[in-house]
Amino acid sequence: MEIKGRKIENGRPLICVSVAENAADAAVKKILDLSQKPIEAIEVRADHLKAVDINSEIEKISNELSGKTGDKIIIFTYRTKAEGGLGDSEEEVYIKILNTASNLSFFDIVDVEGARLCNPKQTISSLKPAVLMSYHDFNKTPDTEFLTDKLKSMYEDGGDIAKIAVMPQNMRDVLRVFEATLSVKEEYPDKPLITISMGKLGTSSRIFGEAFGSCLTFATDGSESAPGQIPYEKVRKLLDGIDEVL
Numbered sequence: 001m002e003i004k005g006r007k008i009e010n011g012r013p014l015i016c017v018s019v020a021e022n023a024a025d026a027a028v029k030k031i032l033d034l035s036q037k038p039i040e041a042i043e044v045r046a047d048h049l050k051a052v053d054i055n056s057e058i059e060k061i062s063n064e065l066s067g068k069t070g071d072k073i074i075i076f077t078y079r080t081k082a083e084g085g086l087g088d089s090e091e092e093v094y095i096k097i098l099n100t101a102s103n104l105s106f107f108d109i110v111d112v113e114g115a116r117l118c119n120p121k122q123t124i125s126s127l128k129p130a131v132l133m134s135y136h137d138f139n140k141t142p143d144t145e146f147l148t149d150k151l152k153s154m155y156e157d158g159g160d161i162a163k164i165a166v167m168p169q170n171m172r173d174v175l176r177v178f179e180a181t182l183s184v185k186e187e188y189p190d191k192p193l194i195t196i197s198m199g200k201l202g203t204s205s206r207i208f209g210e211a212f213g214s215c216l217t218f219a220t221d222g223s224e225s226a227p228g229q230i231p232y233e234k235v236r237k238l239l240d241g242i243d244e245v246l
Contacts, residue, residue, distance in 0.1 A: 001130070003073050015219050019044050028061055032069075039219070041074070046101070074109070075108070095123055098110060109161070120133075121158050163193065182212040182213060
């Protein structure tokens with residue numbers, strides 16, 4: 001899979017930084033700043049926007065930034081409260097926001113929470129950008145079989161990229177994430193996936209996930225959008241160090 005000349009596959013993971021501002025103007029300023037940084041992707045967290053009309057704010061961001069972010073991959077995310085975000089979990093509202101983002105050429109990837117949809121395949125088939133299907137659990141790490149099945153179901157529902165982010169209680173939970181990642185990657189070698197074990201315990205998954213097949217890691221440029229994120233400068237140095245060894 002390739003977007004804007006960047007391959008999303010095995011090997012060194014792309015570095016993505018999230019923008020979680022509460023107004024379109026602030027988001028535009030932050031995205032423009034990040035577009036000059038040595039990262040590969042920017043996630044726009046629309047669920048943090050405070051406006052009454054979220055869709056208009058999303059359109060404003062797109063209009064202001066069209067053609068100004070170079071080769072950065074732009075990921076649209078409206079994370080619902082059900083999965084750790086601030087957004088409305090009602091299906092009708094959620095689908096409308098996804099469709100708004102989908103119709104704006106500014107966004108290269110749209111994040112979709114399959115659990116919010118009664119008919120994921122139908123909704124996903126109508127979206128124009130690449131679809132990143134996601135599942136988040138901020139309380140625990142389900143067993144390996146659950147994680148493996150969840151990732152596979154995302155592909156079966158039409159997702160181009162599958163993502164899980166879960167919270168470990170111990171290092172065995174982190175190992176379960178690695179195990180599920182490797183298992184799914186072996187079965188779907190040509191399908192990109194992103195797997196994250198959150199919090200301090202899961203820090204290794206943000207750096208060594210590539211060894212098991214994870215293709216992108218989320219970092220921070222200040223405040224973190226999820227527990228355990230590392231500043232992108234440190235992530236890049238660590239990845240550079242791994243490349244030197246290998």
